[in-house]
Structure formats: C-alpha cells, structure tokens
Amino acid sequence: MPRALLIVLDSVGIGGAEDAEAYGDAGADTVGHIAEACAEGCGDQAGLRQGPLHLPHMTALGLGLAAEASTGRMPPGLAPQGPLNGAWGYGVETSKGKDTPSGHWEIAGVPVTFDWGYFPSTIPTFPxxxxxxxxxxxxxxxxxxxxxxxxxxxxxxxxxxxxxxxxxxxxxxxxxxxxxxxxxxxxxxxxxxxxxxxxxxxxxxxxxxxxxxxxxxxxxxxxxxxxxxxxxxATPPPSDTILDTLDKAGRSVVTVGKIGDIFAHRATGREIKPNGNDACLSAAIAAMGDLPDGGFVFANLVDFDSEFGHRRDIPGYAAALETFDRRIPEIEAALQPGDLVIITADHGNDPSWPGTDHTREHVPILCFGSGVKLGTIGRRESFADIGASVLAHVGVRNPGKGTPWL
Missing domain, CATH: 3.30.70.1250 (Phosphopentomutase)
Structure with a gap:
C-alpha cells in the first residue's frame, strides 16, 4: 500500500485571501513580500544571508506558479527555469479565524465553523x-x-x-x-x-x-x-479528523513537532517532538524510513512562524525557507515507489506586515512522488482537500470534508 508524508510549513502563506480585509490583512503576502525584499537586497546583519530568495527545489515543484495563481503576481526569483517536478496549487481557508488549530484542523478535514473566543485589547485583558x-x-x-x-x-x-x-x-x-x-x-x-x-x-x-x-x-x-x-x-477538534479515520482503519500514524498538541493528542499515533525546523524535518524523514505500508507521517515546522514571522524578521524567514529547500532532496531520497509528499501551510505570517500576528492568506499546495501527475491541481476551495487527498492516496475512505485532487 502507498504511504504519505504531509509537511506543514507553519505560516508560509502565498497571498491574502478574499476575506483578508475582514481580518485587517488585505494585501498581506508572506512569500511574495519576502521574495520582493530579498530582490531589493535584504540581508541579515551577520551577512550570512544575502541576495535574491533562492528556492530552486520548491520553485521546480511549482511554488512560484502557486503564488502567481493566488495573487496574480510572480514573486521575484520563483519563476520555474525548467520542467516541473511536482503538482501545484493553492488552498483557500473556509474556517473562521487565522490561527494554528483552525488551519490544521481544516487540513485534516474539520473546518472550524464556530467563532473562537478572544480576549479584549484592554489592560487587564482577562476576566x-x-x-x-x-x-x-x-x-x-x-x-x-x-x-x-x-x-x-x-x-x-x-x-x-x-x-x-x-x-x-x-x-x-x-x-x-x-x-x-x-x-x-x-x-x-x-x-x-x-x-x-x-x-x-x-x-x-x-x-x-x-x-x-x-x-x-x-x-x-x-x-x-x-x-x-x-x-x-489545545481544545480537541469537534469531530473526527483524518487522524481518527486512519486510526480506526488500523493505519500507522507518526506525528512530528507540535501536531500532537494541536490535535489534543487524539489519534496522533507515535508522537515525536524535537526542537526546531531542522530537527523536526530530520525526524519526519527518519519516520518514513520504517513507516509501514499505508502509513502516514504528519509534520509541522514551526520556526517559520514562531522565530521569524511573529518577530517580523524578513532575512531570518528567507534563510529558513532556503534551508528547508536545500533539504528537499533528502525527502525525495527517503521515498519508496508510490509514496506521496504534500508540502503546505496553515495560515500566513507576513514579516513585512504591521503588528506581530498571523495574516489571513491562501496557502501553497505542492505535491510530489513517483505516481504524482505533474502540473496544476488548481485552486482548492478548502484546506480539507489536502486531508481528503491523503486518505485517497493511502486507500482509506473519507467520511468527512474535502475533495481529493488525486
């Protein structure tokens, strides 16, 4: 049976969603604005990261094309220079809110239809x-x-x-x-x-x-x-996610990073929680090494959001994207025939944007593997299409939301 690896690049959005204005985020564009800043000479103070944004592997998977489809603008340096190596598209969030649980739960087939509670901008703020x-x-x-x-x-x-x-x-x-x-x-x-x-x-x-x-x-x-x-x-999801569905089907699940926390440790299988993007990605790649047929690895790389997005650190964010991009060949080397990899995000966090909070954005969907049909998967009207495609790929019936592109 085929296997699947889903990697969430936390906060790597590709342009303001249609309802972004309601969130104060009209015009936000995490990847696009980082690429523009780098094209204008953005570098870090230590001189360790300079020049245009260089993401050759994600560009070959269609990142620039996905961003262009989302915003109408091709980010500088992200136009493909040769044949594509994967399938690409972008996802539209239907959940209310622009936070981590909303994005991840919708990816896993459970869009948030209720209003979250928020504390007022007063001092004191708590009841x-x-x-x-x-x-x-x-x-x-x-x-x-x-x-x-x-x-x-x-x-x-x-x-x-x-x-x-x-x-x-x-x-x-x-x-x-x-x-x-x-x-x-x-x-x-x-x-x-x-x-x-x-x-x-x-x-x-x-x-x-x-x-x-x-x-x-x-x-x-x-x-x-x-x-x-x-x-x-976290409060638990209000209904079964794809993790519950896979658990009931007896499939092996490995969750990496803060995935276990986000889903309140329900049906999250073997949890691995290293510190930092590189360690989490290494753990996800290692998990693929002994993952049984029909299994699923679900990883979150949080540093994009916590270390660079919230801190409005454009050079740091750019460097983190480039570091991840350099490791994509390691992911490819860990795959078996028939495996599917999906790279996506849960929301945006534009480091050029005012304030220090998330931004309401579309997210990239990049997928590759030996059986993936190259080219566009188009605009996906819900993040839930991602989870539905995982289930379709590993051969488990989807009882929830989402339409697979496979």
Missing part, C-alpha cells in the same frame, strides 16, 4: 473570574502581564519581577490563546505545565483555542531566552 480561579487553583501569589503582548517582549519586561515574586507571566494576542511564561528553573517546568492544564480547563467556557506554556531561562543580568520546551494545550 476577573478567570484570573482569580487561576491564582487560587494554581496556588499563586498573583500574575504578571494580563495584557496583549509579544512573547519575547513581555519576558524582557517582567522576567526579573517574575523571578523575584514567583508570579507567572500571563498574556495573550489577537489569536484565541492564553499564554503563560515562567522560568524553567525558578518556577519549574512541570509546575508550568500543570498551571497550563488548569488554564485549559478554565478557558473552555470562553472558547479559547489554546493555552500555551512558554518556558524560558536566563537572568536579569544576562537576559532571558525562551526554550524549546513550549507545550500547547
């Missing part, structure tokens, strides 16, 4: 009842923050006071999240996770999608730095 319960149940002396903030900025602002008082830093963003930052050593990592479990329970009535543990290390003198021990506590 008094929620804060009081979190303090009491968590046996805390209080909390710090209680506002919308960038995750790195708020640690710099409150890190020293947190270490002095033992009060965790609690904050949010325009996404449906409650985030809790605490020092791994002075507060304790497991204590932070337990506090987030309490927060998860408390946030259910507010329809908040995720409670995120944001551990950090360091000192007021040397500065603070977030670690790779982030953990997301």
């Amino acid at each position: 008094e009842a929620l804060t009081t319960a979190l303090v009491e149940r968590g046996n805390l002396p209080g909390i710090l923050g209680d506002k919308h903030a960038s995750g790195t900025t708020i640690i710099d602002e409150f890190g020293a006071e947190h270490m002095r008082t033992g009060k965790p830093i609690v904050y949010t963003s325009v996404d449906s999240v409650l985030q809790i930052a605490a020092h791994e050593e002075s507060f304790g990592l497991e204590r932070l996770y337990e506090l987030c479990r309490i927060g998860r329970e408390l946030c259910d009535e507010y329809k908040i999608g995720r409670v995120i543990a944001r551990p950090f290390v360091g000192s007021p003198e040397a500065g603070f730095k977030r670690t790779g021990n982030r953990k997301d506590f």
